[in-house]
Every structure is written in structure tokens, then in C-alpha cells.
Amino acid sequence: MSSPLSLVWFRRDLRLHDHAALATALAGEGTVQPVFVFDTEILARFRNPADRRLSFIMRTLVNLHRALAQRGGGLLVLHGNPRDVLPKLAAVLKAQAIYSAEDFEPATRARDAAVKAQYNGRFVQVVDHLLKAPYEVLKDDKTPLKVFTPYYKRWRAALHETDYAEYVVKDRDRYADFATVQAAARNAGLDVIDLDQPVEAALTCIGYEYFDDPIWQPAQAEALLRDFVAEKVTDYPTQRDFMGSPGTSRLGPYLRHGLISIRECLRAASDAPNSATWIKELCWREFYAMIMYHWPEVVDHEFQPHYRGTLPWTRDEAVRRVMEEATTGYPIVDAALRELTSTGWMHNRARMIVASFFTKHLLMDWRVGEEYFAQHLMDYELASNNGGWQWSASTGTDAQPYFRVFNPVLQSRKFDPVGSYIRHYLPELAALSDKEVHWPHDSLLCPTGYPKPIVDHQAARARAINVFKEAALKQLL
Ligand SMILES: Cc1cc2nc3c(=O)[nH]c(=O)nc-3n(C[C@H](O)[C@H](O)[C@H](O)COP(=O)(O)OP(=O)(O)OC[C@H]3O[C@@H](n4cnc5c(N)ncnc54)[C@H](O)[C@@H]3O)c2cc1C
Incomplete structure (x- = not known):
């Protein structure tokens, strides 16, 4: 590889627009190679052989790969422990940097620290999954808040338009040659999942079966957000508790895997009337991430x-x-x-x-x-x-x-x-x-x-x- 290459490690940001890590990598020198790793430690927790979430993720990855191919690149998908496979891939490709979005869960923080320790280049993390990182909204004495309402008030006051401005992805002619990258990874003995094969076959390669899901469609995310904001967000405060009628956004799965960004949710909601209650719900997501970041013991123990x-x-x-x-x-x-x-x-x-x-x-x-x-x-x-x-x-x-x-x-x-x-x-x-x-x-x-x-x-x-x-x-x- 002649020009310097950077890896962008996709995790819970499975999209190509408004993508903090990708946009940041593209702002630097050289070419960029997006990578996703099916983490064997995480997969061990998926006990259903036809888990609908894995099919959803694989379908999303195939879509990303195709979109990247149209832009002159491709998505490299590996199967293994990121602690081993990412530093190895980076060494094989002589990658100058690995970019990713910061993850705030205790186990993923430990994993990221291990990857960073094994890697000789620059390991760059940016905030993407949340509007405010858990260490950004604190009390005056710099300690974290334990109660939602005061947290929400501070979070709301601290939130500026720059926090939800779009990360514009300028990727024209900027991707590494995918065939070369894939061949190099394979030659190094890495377990590469071919996304040009049918989704069913790709899932078999990681040990799972395809689940034909009529409900959760990767391509739906943008339309769901658009329709929710146009038709439902105004009535959300009065309708959201009724279980028999769809008064909530049902965006959770798309936000979880990053098919839409939290910033675009906020941009869309900010333009809509009467959207404060929904925005407050988005803040619960940030609040609980903040709690787990500062009190990681809550994973196994009572907070009180x-x-x-x-x-x-x-x-x-x-x-x-x-x-x-x-x-x-x-x-x-x-x-x-x-x-x-x-x-x-x-x-x-x-x-x-x-x-x-x-x-x-x-x-x-x-x-x-x-x-x-x-x-x-x-x-x-x-x-x-x-x-x-x-x-x-x-x-x-x-x-x-x-x-x-x-x-x-x-x-x-x-x-x-x-x-x-x-x-x-x-x-x-x-x-x-x-x-x-x-x-x-x-x-x-x-x-x-x-x-x-x-x-x-x-x-x-x-x-x-x-x-x-x-x-x-x-x-x-
Ligand atoms: C026992 C229990 C378990 C839950 N487990 C999860 C979970 O694993 N993942 C998850 O995202 N949410 C969880 N929630 C919160 C909430 O139920 C879901 O976020 C919500 O039902 C998702 O539906 P929606 O996308 O239509 O949400 P909307 O009402 O449209 O809200 C939009 C988004 O705001 C966030 N949000 C809303 N309410 C909450 C909340 N109370 N806590 C945290 N985030 C919130 C979610 O990202 C949600 O997608 C749980 C709540 C309870 C009581």
C-alpha cells in the first residue's frame, strides 16, 4: 500500500452518513478502509442459532458493503477477537491509525484499551453514539449526577447545535483498493467474511442461521424517523403509553446499531413542534450510559x-x-x-x-x-x-x-x-x-x-x- 491507510472500525455506527469516525478519518491523509469485526466474545452470548439481530446486522453490513463498492471501496468483515485481529490487520496493512466511536460500557472500554495497547499506530476515538459523553455533563464540583431530572436540566442547557451538527462524510476517491485489502487480510490468516455471497451463507460463516424478519428492515430507519417526526412526535406526550397503538418511534433498534445517528434524531426533532418530551426520552439513554460509565458496578450489583x-x-x-x-x-x-x-x-x-x-x-x-x-x-x-x-x-x-x-x-x-x-x-x-x-x-x-x-x-x-x-x-x- 503506497499512500498511508487508516482503518475505521465500525461498531454501533452502521451507516455511511453523519458518521463521526468515518468523517474524522477522511479529514486526514491517505486512504480509508472501513472494518467490522464479528467479535467472538460477544457472539458467545447469542444462544439462538437464528437470532434475528445477527441477520439484521449482516443485512446491514451487506448494504454498507454495496454502498461502499459504489464509492470505490468495500467493507472488510472479520470474524474473531478484536484484541487479536485488529492489531494484526493494522500491521498487515501498515495502517497509520485506527478510528472508532467511543463506547462507554465497561467491557467494551476494556476491549478498546486492549486493542489500543496491542497497536503501534494512532488509536483515535470520537463521540458518536451519544450527544454528550458521560464525562461532559457533571455537577459544579465535577462529580456525576445520580438523579435524572437535574441531569436532564444540565444536559439540555449544555446541548448546543454543534453537538448535533452533521458529520459530513466526504469520501470521494478516498477508499483503499478493496480487493487488495481483502487479499492481504486473507493471506495473513484472518477469517474474512465475504459479503458478496448471499446473506444466508455469510451468516453460516459465523455459525448462525438466517432469520427472515418481516418487521425490522435495515432500509426503514430514515423513513421511520421522518414519519415519526412528521406525524407522531407532537402527540407523543399523550400517546406514548398506550400499548395498542404505535405512539412511540420504534427507532430503538436502528439507534442501537447506529443505522441512524442520534444527531439526526435531534436535528429532526428540534425542527418539529412539541418535541420536548421525546427529546427528554433520548436523554434517558444518555443518562443510563452516564450512570454505567461512572458506576460500572451496576452491571452486576444494585445501584443502591x-x-x-x-x-x-x-x-x-x-x-x-x-x-x-x-x-x-x-x-x-x-x-x-x-x-x-x-x-x-x-x-x-x-x-x-x-x-x-x-x-x-x-x-x-x-x-x-x-x-x-x-x-x-x-x-x-x-x-x-x-x-x-x-x-x-x-x-x-x-x-x-x-x-x-x-x-x-x-x-x-x-x-x-x-x-x-x-x-x-x-x-x-x-x-x-x-x-x-x-x-x-x-x-x-x-x-x-x-x-x-x-x-x-x-x-x-x-x-x-x-x-x-x-x-x-x-x-x-
Ligand atoms: C425493563 C426495561 C428494559 C429496557 N431495556 C432497554 C434496552 O435494552 N434498550 C433500550 O434502548 N431501551 C430500553 N428500555 C427503555 C425503553 O423501553 C426503550 O428505549 C423504548 O421502549 C424503545 O422504543 P422506541 O424506540 O419506540 O422509543 P421512543 O419512546 O420513541 O424513544 C426514542 C428513543 O429514546 C430512547 N429511550 C426512550 N426511553 C428510554 C428509557 N426509559 N431509557 C433509555 N432510553 C430510552 C431509546 O433510544 C428510544 O429508542 C428499557 C426499559 C425498561 C423499563
């Missing part, structure tokens, strides 16, 4: 120290099976669990109801629920999922007070008033009236196969409040 080791959580297999089989006997909870397994997504209100039910009514360890969601959610994001579960379990920062135990039937009546969500995911209850569908057990039309309620709400509520009180007392003694 007085709840560490003091609550009688159960990790009983039978309880987890109830979650898997959606057989709580509470229609709103069972419908939500079916939504998750059949679509790879769950409405936010439903996530709150499910997480509350399992952690409070059944005292299931929030880590079990967190892990279960991690296996299924298309938008699975460690910090947000952990934050959501700990919020519901009352162990997190800013959490739901322990004495607030959602009544699933009241939640159901309020946020699925005509039962359309329940009927959609539990068609066996479709014949019940709008009133009965939330609690079918007293109706003659209740199908015999529908499970009896696993717990009595009042008794479970009293037990939950009691164990939390006792845990707080233990701390005082």
Missing part, C-alpha cells in the same frame, strides 16, 4: 448500596420458565412477553409492567430478567436495559419507590383500554369483552387453557413492600 445482598431475590428456574412461556395468568404481562418473543421488541410501558411484576410480585432477581431481555430485544442496550430493570426493581438510581408496586390489571385498563394489545398477542382471549379481557378469570368465556394467576396481587404487593422494608432495616442495624 443498601439493597446489595439484602433482598431475598429468587433465581428459581420455574419463575424464569413462567417468563419464557408467558404464563403468569395476568393478560397484560403475558401479552407483553409474547410481544417480545414474537417481534424482538416490547413497548416501554409493557417493559415497565413486566419488570415490575417479576421483581416485585415474584421477587425474581432483576439480573435474570435483564438477561432474558438481553436475549430477545432488538434494541438491547446494556446500560438502558440495566437501568430499566433496576428502576422497576426499585434498586436503581432514580428508581421507582419500593412501595409503588404496579397493579398489572389497573395498568392494563389504563394503557390498553379496549384490550387491543392483549387481543393481538393473546388471541385466545379475543372473545372476551373489553372489560373482561384485562382479568378473564371470572368470565365464563375464559378459555380453560389460559393459566390461573400465578400470585394474588394484594398478597404479592404486601410481601414485596415488607421485604424491601426489612432490607432497609437490615442496613440500619
